[in-house]
Amino acid sequence: MRTTRTRRTAAVTLLTAAALALAACGGSGDDGEGGDAAPTRAVIDATGAEVHVPVEPKKIVALSEQDLDGLLALGVKPSGTVNGRGQTTPPAYLGDLAAGITTVGTVAEPALDAINDLEPDLILAGGVADEARLASLRDIAATVVTYKPETDWKTAFAKTAETVNKTAEADAWLADYTTKAGETKTAIADHTGESVSIIRWNPDGPVVMLKDSFASLVIQDAGLVRPDTQQEPGFAHTDVLSLENLDKADGDWIFAATLQPGSAEALAEAKETPAFAALGAVEDEHFVEVDGTLWTSRGGPLGALKVLGDLTANLGE
CATH class of the missing domain: 3.40.50.1980 (Nitrogenase molybdenum iron protein domain)
Known part of the structure; x- marks a missing residue:
């Protein structure tokens, strides 16, 4: 009788030890399967x-x-x-x-x-x-x-x-961005409240980036606004404007970008037209050509800093 009990006790002890060893080796992930699956x-x-x-x-x-x-x-x-x-x-x-x-x-x-x-x-x-x-x-x-x-x-x-x-790192990054946006706002304080038109010039003409697009949100952090004619909500862009409707692309400043092949040539041709020359921003020499991959696409934190840099470079003292 004692021999049987001893064998049973030994078996339980071995099973318990094996289970503890498996747990110590990290046999399962936080939410994953057992075995060698990564946590x-x-x-x-x-x-x-x-x-x-x-x-x-x-x-x-x-x-x-x-x-x-x-x-x-x-x-x-x-x-x-x-x-x-x-x-x-x-x-x-x-x-x-x-x-x-x-x-x-x-x-x-x-x-x-x-x-x-x-x-x-x-x-x-x-x-x-x-x-x-x-x-x-x-x-x-x-x-x-x-x-x-x-x-x-x-x-x-x-x-x-x-x-x-990396949520903590992102929180710190965004806090730093807020500081830099404030510094940009100070650097361009003479232009606070001025309107900035953001357009992408395609081979078939210009489109206006909508109010909620990436660069539009960044310029707002720096104390600038979009023109009254560019208040349509959305994150993409309008249909192509004709030269007859080019006044919708005007503002105190125009930041114009190109992306597609042939766009730069189309913009160069447009600059020779009376409609382009009549834009207020052009007359005031407030027409700035910028990187379309930055100003008229989806961007993130690194892009936002570069937009702030473009504002300081062109509107700062």
Whole structure:
């Protein structure tokens, strides 16, 4: 009888020791499966979906300029990204910061095979609304929609930071941005309240960026406004203006950008027309040509600082 009890006691002891050893080795993640799965944490993305993401992602693919900008601002270099709108490279304003990142298509058409080849453990899909595309991305790796098209850049940045477990760093970054916006406002104080027209000149003519577009929000932080003719809500741009309606592109200042091939030539031709010469901002020599990848696309925190820099360079003392 004693022998049987002894054997049972020994077996229980061995099982308990094995369980304790497994727990000590981290046999399961925070929210993940058992075995060798990396620990994960839950994030609620911009669509309301709960996504389990790696606590420490190793290979990230950013499928928008805004996600790429936000990651780089946080000191995180993704393995893959997409080309900027109208470009064959990541956004030009990011310069060397984006060097060496593999491109996997465009914002409109990311290449699933190229993404899969990178073997990512996290995909940031800001702005993606197509459910079929999201399903395909989720088959590759945990996929977080960091923003909807109408989301402002600060909110989008905060969600990108939350997804990669760097909320504290983003909070500090935004606080620093607020300080720099205040410094810019002081530097251009003589122009506080003046109107700034933001246009993109395409080969077939100019379009006006809407009131809630990226650069429009940044100039507001610096104490400037959009013209009365440019108060239409939205984050994209208007239809192309004809030369007869070019007065809608006017303001105390015009910041004009180009993106597509042939746009610079079209702008040069427009400058020779009477309608262009009659614009108040042109007469006052307040017409400024700027980087379209920065002023008329979706940007993030690094882009916002560059917009502030352009304002200081052109409106400051």
